[in-house]
Amino acid sequence: MAARDQHGPDAPWPDPATPEKNKFQVVGRAQRKIDGLDKATGRAVYTDDIQLPGMLHAKILRSPHAHARIVKIDASKALALDGVHAVITGADLPIKYGVIPWTPDENALALDKVRFIGDEVAAVAATSEEVANKATRLIEVEYELLDAFMDPVEALATKSPQIHETPKNPERGNVSKHVELEFGDVSAALEASDVTLAQDFRFHGTTHAPIEPHCAVAQVSPDGVLTLWSATQITHYVHRALARVLEKPASQIRVIQPALGGAFGGKSDPFALEFCVALLAERTGRPVKMLWTREEVFYAHRGRHPMQMHYHTGISKDGKLQAVDAKILIDGGSYSSFGLVTTYYSGQLLTGPYDFPNYRFNSTRVFTNKPPCGPKRGHGSVQPRFAFEVQLDELAEKIGMDPIELRRKNWQGADTKTVNGQRITSNGFHECLALVETASAWQERRGKLPHGRGLGVAGSMYISGTNYPVYPNDMPQAGIFLKADRSGLVTAFSGANDIGQGSSSVVRTIVAEELGLDPLDVRVVAADTDLCPVDLGAYSSRVTFMVGNATIDAARKLRKMVVGVVAKTWEINPRRVFMGSGEVFDLENRGQKISTREAFHLAETELDTLGTTGAYNTPKLGGDYRGGTIGASPAYSFTAHVVEVTVCTETGRITADNCWIAHDCGRALNPMLVAGQMEGSAYMGLAEANLEDHDVNRFGLHAGPSLLDYRIPTAVDTPELHALIVESLDPEGPYGAKEAGEGPLHPALPAISNAVYDAVGIRLRELPFTPGKVLSLLREKAEREASSTPQEVH
């Protein structure tokens, strides 16, 4: 890690004349989002808004079979249809890819076999979507059906047929990834624990459902440069994947992400449509657009993995965690996607905010013939967190300890190391617990509310990016260019993908802070591979931390240039030159001042065209073992929730009334954006707990691939969300900031389960918490109590 990568948590350029509290000029204040008005007024240009002269429309033919070999494809009738310009199949794009370079198992169009209902088989470019749709139905495909697996247990037990064949190692069967790691001596520690619990938990599977479906437009210039506009959250990986699959120099490809209508992890992989429009544009010489239907978005999926989890945890009578032993079966669906990382994350991210000296996890991801799973907000760790936090609640009950107290007691603290070797710097979890405890009136109300109402708590930890860069390299993870214009405007060129989380707003805030500018005098050009330096993309909650630090780096260099020239002009020490409120003045003679614009003129006159670059790279992190860098983050965020529920014992319906979300985001660069992320995360977690179900039926068909049948809560289904920001000031984050976009989701699910226990005395260990499940558990409880009463009498 270079010196450029650490800038400290303090206000960079405090004006000695302002009071201590207001040392920052822009940071810490609620700022309107950079694209807020454009989106609110409908002016934002999304990928589907792009219309180019002569543009063709493409559609995909998908597999109606869950598992089948392709014997023959005959596209002659489709090609003969009036208005059809080209048809491509797997043979036209034979090179495999995958977002993780070690597991390239996807083809843009199925090459030899199809692996789920909805798998892509052929693509058509035509004069309209209607003609393209008609043409896809004229393509004749002969299939040879194979046994399909819907159940991960069965897929694991059956070695043949393999969903992905491994001729050199057929024994691998349908295992996608297996990880086993042990830290300490778990068996001995469990043996020695006063109290242990071993239980099974189940997570069902959910999807992202961003409001904007996937869309891509490609155009090839006469000199062969391919431009791809795509609704992606990782421009850089799409760029790399296109170069690989199209066998085209990356320098001949430009990838642009237009305004984006949500992603949540669902737009992290390279997708078939991006390769198809690119090749179709090359073949036809026309621009080509492909927009997926909502149903197709459900097939593209990459949503949260279903997991069957077994946790065995030991604790001492005084409430100290002794050992955790986890065994997890992960249903990966039909392709690898980020599955290698998911499998590690399912174990690696559990080791905070609590300290436990012994830990083992054994995670196996298997392929099944269902839409492929991938990263969804809180990638890989939401499911284990659910299981573990419910089990913690049960352990607290067993030893007669308040659940908040138990969590407090096992808090790992700041500046420490986890059992699996991860470095923890700032840690505001203790304060998070205190805030939700007070806000929810926990001590006065928990366990004391009328039957049917209850409070539940849960905690969590998440990464602010990771030092694992997906493909191995030592180049910066984030980069920024700054250009200072004679108009007084500073333009930041950022490779980061603003997917609604506000990354471009963060860049603007930081540039304005460092250069003392009105934020409106900073514009951001983002996510265009021709114009912007590489950033690894919007995933793993890395952007504020990494791009923020790169922005500080670039802005300080620019400031130094400008301040240096002004100091020289005024013949004073550069330390006396202050940039603030769009002006540059002498701190010791405040009457001596010029506008920033004039200062830029001076600097450009002296130094030539004004621009700087900035970058960030992570320090060396992680445990010294295979996989030890996966989940190793330069800083971790922490969250605690208390959820208040009402359970109707007659209908089984759980209503979340209140959710108090305390989240340690380091420093809130823009508290309004942080609170928005916290509320949105909690909303999504509550949705996954109570309603959403990415269900595949007995035929291998998605049970309801529409926004009518895949039930996302509406405004009236959403509880009061109370965002309580905790600022622990991380030593390495930009001004101390950490992530806020994913961590606050985790505790929502277990906190509901724990609240339901407080309300009606049942333990929900399987998601989603449907009313039917609640009623059946209530009945079991009543039967248990009825049968145990006589025994107590005797």
Added chain:
Amino acid sequence: MLRMQPFQLERPTTVADAARLLTELGENTMVVAGGTDALPNIKHELFTPKHVVSLADVEELRGISIEDDGTVVLGAMTTVDAVSKHAEILARVPALAQACGLIAGPQLRRMGTIGGNVLLDTRCQWYNQTYFWRKALGFCLKKDGSKCHVVESGSKCVAAASNDSAPVLMTLGAELVIFSHTGGERRVKLEDFWRADGIFNKKIQGHEILTSIRIPAPAEGHRGAYGKLRDRGAIDYPLLGVAVRLDLDGAGVVADADVVLIALQARPVRIKKAPDLLRGQQPGTEAFEAALADLAAAAYKQCHPMPNIPGDHDYRREMVPVFVRRTVEAAANNSGPVHHV
């Protein structure tokens, strides 16, 4: 986006013209009112009409009026939003306002019409899907196929009537006014309108137009309520709907009662024992509560939800007695609707 299938759109401005067009254009012609159900169904290729006759411009089909004898007349093209908020509807037949107010969500209620809701196509998880999905399935009995996936080896379609307004209108003794170019006007009692066939559960022909719904003046001591079970507090079709009419006499004793359920099978289901069990009982008394418990048990016995619409059908059955009891209570107390938000 899922594309609309091509059709020729006709926009008549009078009922007479609309009816004439339907007769002239013949088969493969579809009437569209608000379009909130018909248009998605066309996109899903559940219907592939060559011609669509839109009633959007037929002004004479809109509006609510009260005749001298207290009959409420609803123009078929009146939006369900308008029905749900109309002062006379709220005062005279509150259950209808409640049911219409719980259809879908606010935007759809401003498009969807009362006539369209009465004529709503039956719904099923194996049917309300895209062409691609249904083809991958191998289609189903209701459309393009020969197999039922709800009742394997079943020979009769069991798609569920899912219209919130229908059971309420049945309890109110409503009558449909239907017009055609060839036959002029005919009237049919809503309770005689249904067929026990999920493929097409209504006694209306392709060239006929539902023009209005007539609700006879309710009894002096009329009480009504609607109860709706659904996953979310908006948008969703019913997982179960319960309509209740209680007519109280001058002493506050039940003189007559009717309970009709929806979202179970192809046609609305009337709980046969309701009048006998509730007549003569006075709400608020223990005897009434006991009769209500018997009624809930009878409803449970009579109703057997199937896995036709999405969701757990065992749970839907468990909710039958709960919603019957709650909705009768709500009618007695004027506290409807019964809905979780």
